[in-house]
Amino acid sequence: MSNKIRRSMPLFPMGTVMKLTELSARQIRYYEEHQLIRPERTEGNRRLFSLYDIDRLLEVKDLLDEGINMAGVKKILLQEENKEVHSNVKEAAGKDKKDFTNEEVRKLLRKELINAGRFHRDDLPPGERYRYFH
Amino acid sequence: MSNKIRRSMPLFPMGTVMKLTELSARQIRYYEEHQLIRPERTEGNRRLFSLYDIDRLLEVKDLLDEGINMAGVKKILLQEENKEVHSNVKEAAGKDKKDFTNEEVRKLLRKELINAGRFHRDDLPPGERYRYFH
DNA sequence: AATTCATGTAATAAAACCTAACATAGGTTT
DNA sequence: AAACCTATGTTAGGTTTTATTACATGAATT
Numbered sequence A, B: 001m002s003n004k005i006r007r008s009m010p011l012f013p014m015g016t017v018m019k020l021t022e023l024s025a026r027q028i029r030y031y032e033e034h035q036l037i038r039p040e041r042t043e044g045n046r047r048l049f050s051l052y053d054i055d056r057l058l059e060v061k062d063l064l065d066e067g068i069n070m071a072g073v074k075k076i077l078l079q080e081e082n083k084e085v086h087s088n089v090k091e092a093a094g095k096d097k098k099d100f101t102n103e104e105v106r107k108l109l110r111k112e113l114i115n116a117g118r119f120h121r122d123d124l125p126p127g128e129r130y131r132y133f134h
Numbered sequence C: 001a002a003t004t005c006a007t008g009t010a011a012t013a014a015a016a017c018c019t020a021a022c023a024t025a026g027g028t029t030t
Numbered sequence D: 001a002a003a004c005c006t007a008t009g010t011t012a013g014g015t016t017t018t019a020t021t022a023c024a025t026g027a028a029t030t
Helices: A014-021 A025-033 A052-066 A069-092 A102-115 A127-130 B015-023 B025-033 B053-067 B068-095 B102-117 B126-131
Strands: none
Touching: A014 A025, A014 A052, A025 A052, A102 B068, B015 B025, B015 B053, B025 B053, B053 B068
């Protein structure tokens, strides 16, 4: 019923993520090298990031800004991830889960997120309205 | 407090929008030609679509699927847009609005949407979890 | 039959992205 | 201090994706 974006859906290209996170492409690729994110790829091998990935990148950035090095960041984030894996597994175990294909997920996304938001234009920053209704 | 995406923010490239809407690039450009969407452009002139645009495209698609032609679609959607303009103007008038730069909007987005969602990994479709925690 | 509409397709150019390699400023270790 | 490591910058060469423009087409309309 909400129009939240499915956080795991690969949607954003490098350029968008760079702007959103204020990280360089080099940094983003470096963090991927260290397994802190695992963006999907298009058929043509271009990265597609999810909101998860963006969250992750912002966390990495914060931790590095605090003076923690990559080893520390990895420890912290990967241990967090493990907690989530466990809770997810537990949750899934009790849920008689179904496997969705990418295509199915896209359809879900369309219905659940995007359609839900149609005609609900109430979350714009005031100054932005005029860019769409000049 | 929510992690809704700011619906006017230009984020998505053509390829993503094609998958999400199941429209061809030709169709999307054609609808833009008819002013039904007005996606932003990158410095390099590539389109960047917002959730608004995606909404719009899905509406166009639906209406066309119902057998309505472009003239009708335009009438319907542009009149709807006008209603919104009016309500937005009224709203804005009473609100002592501020004009945000793109950069400011990005910062707001980061804080308001993305950070709000950190560590809230509870909206995944069951089958998708394993793509991130293998 | 001629025209219009909505879309497909092809050609060409440029933007954005990829990988890989080398460069480097600041710490760290020997 | 010399050598090393870390996190990031930069550059080069290649590929993918997107842009524009032009022409093509089947279905509907005139």
